Amino acid sequence: MDYDLRAQPARATTDADGRSVPDASTERWFQAVAQGFHDARMRPRGLDVAVRAAAADGATLRGAYLTDPPPLDLDPHTPVATFISFDKTLNVGGGRLLPLHMITDVTVRPTHRRRGLLRQMMTTDLTEARDAGLPMAALTVSEGSIYGRFGFGAATWLRHISLDTSRRFGLRDEASGRVEMVDPHACADVVRDVFERFHARERGSVDRPSWYPEWVTGRYDPTSDEPDQRRRAAVHHDGSGTVDGYVSYRVEQDGQGPRQLAIQDLVTASDDAYLGLWQFLAAVDLVENVTFSRAPMEDPLEFALADPRLYSVTRLEDVIxxxxxxxxxxxxxxxxxxxxxxxxxxxxxxxxxxxxxxxxxxxxxxxxxxxxxxxxxxxxxxxxxxxxxxxxxxxxxxxxxxxxxxxxxxxxxxxxxxxxxxxxxxxxx
Known part of the structure; x- marks a missing residue:
């Protein structure tokens, strides 16, 4: 079976409501990604967010297409393998940001695996990145056994944690600063500013794709294709009144069971902001458990607690x-x-x-x-x-x-x- 490997930018027009409407080949590419990760077909709002972000990041969309599709094929114009890449930065410590080639949305249709499609796309993409002067490439993985053969090694890890915020909760010392709740849908600028400061100070941080503010603020919910109406947010102000941290979260309940506060994103530009936001989260009424899947491996919260046994690590995850x-x-x-x-x-x-x-x-x-x-x-x-x-x-x-x-x-x-x-x-x- 023969394949045509192609690369293209994300192409779209803008409708009367200001929404990006992808051309046919771009929409088929994104729908193939959704299929590859077992997601529902992308709807207009999701396509708008994805295409605008890919265009803003200058992303290259690679795909493998059948040159002679068989009868009853899913869609002869839809790629059977996908791969997207774009360039951002990696904080390598010492206040330095290194140019970084970022790869994601790698899929191969089950009926076309073990045909060398991923290797061809990866080799072409990494060669072009190296020839363009990029010193480093990065990705996150769904399966840990695939990318070592292409030279990638796991380099950063996160903790998934669960915190008991019942009456036993308390910090050894009161956190400084002030926390205020905000409208999550209206704080995209705050999200960008705080993350930029975090990225500049934290070794291992990678710059975020352009779709991130839409997700952090809840202005787009992939499950409903609408704004997330359950999303809540708060910001931390330092002693001078400057915002130096934010948290985005949802309070969820499984049937008649206890409510649980699930942090979607927590980013700070100072240690005071980190502990101050945790102190706020622990004070949320009608909730006695907070979960966070992006805690650092060296977490100051664990040692700031009056009772460190309230802090549980439920999982370790490789990230970059x-x-x-x-x-x-x-x-x-x-x-x-x-x-x-x-x-x-x-x-x-x-x-x-x-x-x-x-x-x-x-x-x-x-x-x-x-x-x-x-x-x-x-x-x-x-x-x-x-x-x-x-x-x-x-x-x-x-x-x-x-x-x-x-x-x-x-x-x-x-x-x-x-x-x-x-x-x-x-x-x-």
Whole structure:
């Protein structure tokens, strides 16, 4: 069976109500994505949000199309595989934002798997990104066994937590600042501003696709194709009255069971705002449990509680998977805290980051150059992606047999790669 692989931008016209109306090929592409993730067919409002966001992000929509569709095919003009990419930034620590190639909406129709379609789209897309000077690619995954073979390694993780907010709840010290409830549908500008400040300070943060404010504010609910009327929101003001954090949430109830407050998004530009918003959430009446699926791995809330046993971790989730495209640019941009040097050998089955590199760190900055010498430490590009932000240590991966090298070289490499905190990315996409 033959396939035609095509790439296109998101194309649409604007109707009398100001809504984006995609052309036929763009709508078929997005409907194929919905099918791939077992979602309902996209309706006008959902298409409007998706197409406008893709256009704003300058996204490339890739698809695999049958050149000779069989009789009774689902739709000969609909792609049997999809793949979208666009460029944003990644906070790599030290106040630096690295250009980042972001990939999502990867699907292959069940009847066309194991035909090499994903590999062809991925190889073409990553090659174009590397040739355009992008040093790093990223994605989030639905299945953890797929993307390692393309050089991606899990790099950031989140906690899913449950907090008992009954009368036992209390913080060791009263949180500072002031919290006020706001109309969630009217605070898109606040959402953008606070996230921009969070993104600038938090190593591991990736910039958000343009559809995010629509979802955070509840102005679009994918389940109803209308605004989410159950969405609520609050903002935190610092001592000067500046908004430095927000929370978007819903109070839900399963039948006659107890109500539960489910946080949709909580983003802050300060630790005071983080604890202040939690103090507010714990005070919401008629609710004795709050859940949050985007808590940091190093969560100050856990240790700010008078009774830390009110805090439960229900699940750990990998979020951002990184794929190094340019070793020199990526490592020179990274945050470093230890001086030292190592000859690092990188293996890459796709050939994009293959080579030996001398990494020399002085005064928190790295100089990285290619070398013809024998490497002291050898690792796969997937391992480099996992190590890059400090989400896992060399010592841990060493026990997983992820390196080659002498004990002395691996000890030096472990010290060199150390970072003071774990990364935090609050963005799934």
């Amino acid at each position: 998977w990184l794929r190094v495209l340019d070793v020199v640019a990526a490592l020179e941009a990274r945050e470093w805290v230890q001086d030292g040097s190592v000859l690092l050998g990188v293996r890459d089955a796709m050939g994009m980051a293959e080579g030996t590199f001398r990494v020399e760190v002085r005064d928190r900055r790295a100089e990285v150059t290619r070398s013809d010498r024998e490497p002291e430490v050898v690792l796969d590009v997937t391992t480099l992606g996992s190590l890059y932000l400090g989400g896992v240590t060399v010592r841990t991966l060493r026990r997983s047999n992820r390196f080659e090298g002498t004990p002395d070289a691996l000890d030096r490499f472990a010290r060199l790669m150390e970072l003071p905190t774990r990364p935090y990315c609050v963005t799934r996409y």
